[in-house]
Amino acid sequence: MPLDCVLDETCVIEDYPDVDPTETAADYRCGLKTRDGHSGTDFALLSFEQMEDGVRVIAAADGRVEAIRNTRPDQPYVPGTDLNGEECGNAVRINHGNGYQSVYCHMKLGSVRVTPGQRVVRGQLLGEVGLSGLTNYPHLHLTITQGPDVIDPFAPGKTNACAEPRETLWLDAPRYTDAGLFTVGVSDTVPEFGQVQSGEARRTSLSPTDAMVLYTHAFHGDAYDRIEMTMNGPDGEVFTHTARLDDDQAQLMRAYGKRAPDGGWAKGAYRGYVQLFRGTTLLAVRHADVIVD
Numbered sequence: 001m002p003l004d005c006v007l008d009e010t011c012v013i014e015d016y017p018d019v020d021p022t023e024t025a026a027d028y029r030c031g032l033k034t035r036d037g038h039s040g041t042d043f044a045l046l047s048f049e050q051m052e053d054g055v056r057v058i059a060a061a062d063g064r065v066e067a068i069r070n071t072r073p074d075q076p077y078v079p080g081t082d083l084n085g086e087e088c089g090n091a092v093r094i095n096h097g098n099g100y101q102s103v104y105c106h107m108k109l110g111s112v113r114v115t116p117g118q119r120v121v122r123g124q125l126l127g128e129v130g131l132s133g134l135t136n137y138p139h140l141h142l143t144i145t146q147g148p149d150v151i152d153p154f155a156p157g158k159t160n161a162c163a164e165p166r167e168t169l170w171l172d173a174p175r176y177t178d179a180g181l182f183t184v185g186v187s188d189t190v191p192e193f194g195q196v197q198s199g200e201a202r203r204t205s206l207s208p209t210d211a212m213v214l215y216t217h218a219f220h221g222d223a224y225d226r227i228e229m230t231m232n233g234p235d236g237e238v239f240t241h242t243a244r245l246d247d248d249q250a251q252l253m254r255a256y257g258k259r260a261p262d263g264g265w266a267k268g269a270y271r272g273y274v275q276l277f278r279g280t281t282l283l284a285v286r287h288a289d290v291i292v293d
Contacts, residue, residue: 002104002142003043003129004056007174008281011055014044014139014180017152028155030162031178032219039150040105040143045129046285047273051138055129057104057111059120060142063096070112072132076289088141089133092126098146105141106133137287144169177283179220184274184286186231187213190255205291208264212238213257214272214288221249221276225283228275229256233292234268265292 005011016027018038025036045051051074072089088105090112095101108130114120129140144151154173155165183196188210191201196217206212214229225245231238241256269291276284 001043001174002058002060002102003140004058005043005045007043008283010050011043011045012282012284013041013174014284014286015042016154017041017150019152019155028152028165029176029178031176032182033178033180040103040141041153042139042141043129044137044139044285046275046282047287048131048138048271051108051129051131054108054111055138057092057107057126057129057140059094059122059124059126060102061094061096061100062121063094063102063119065092065114065116065118065120066095066101067091067093067116068112068114070107070110070127072109074109074131076131076136077134083134087134089135090127090130091133094120100151101145103143103145105143106130106135106139108132177278177281179222179225179276179278180218180284181274181276181286182217182219184214184216184272184288186270186272186288186290187215187255187257189213190257191215191253193217193253196253202288203290205293206265208267208292209260210265210292211257211259212265212270212290213255214274215253215255216274216286217251217253218249218276218284219251221245221252222278223247224278226277227254228277229254229272230274231257231270231272233270234266238270267292 016034018025018034020026025034027034069091090107092104108128111127131138144153153169185202187201195201227243230240243254272288
């Protein structure tokens, strides 16, 4: 693991590398946990507060530091912002020999603890997970390359599509699950599924008298999975709600919210979190922000 967390408890794999060379996307098990052209593995934290407390990024293998960046601010990406080729944010690149390199992206400003030319060993501290570069949520993006080629550490050189790979670059490969969350958003009413899929449902601002509804679009849910939804604002917790699945569902939407209280919502920033659980195992987490003004 390239970061100091407990997988499926204090962090989750949000996206895998895209192994489909066409304009569609597929992870190494032909699942949906990737995006078109995604070149690495995303390890997501559970909250912004967890990032602020500090989660260590560590070297995945022995090697020599080739390059670092430690100057990008920690802030959610605003579409249209020119990142000047620094989409990876604060980062460390390590040469492992035999053409292999690893790149660790979106690290916390000022946290990088290594320098170019320095030798590092597996497990050595590199820095902390941050919010720099092209991202809107605290996570570590890990890319593995060999020469010019991006390598999927879960299935290097795989030829048998969709099957469990026979080889891996991991010493102890993280368990795969095909379930996840496509999106989370906030609206002023319970949206239709089509509105969620198209993005039409999403609101980035609400008036103090609007209802506040948190929604999610999930995939490959199993019977008895649960979706935990929490909204927080300037005055603390707005609501928390748990939805349980009655049966297996390839795709599903869930929503929960509240009408505005007497006197309206306090003005300011609100953040909703949605977590998908299977038993005690955390499968996915996403968030959405909205401003009341």
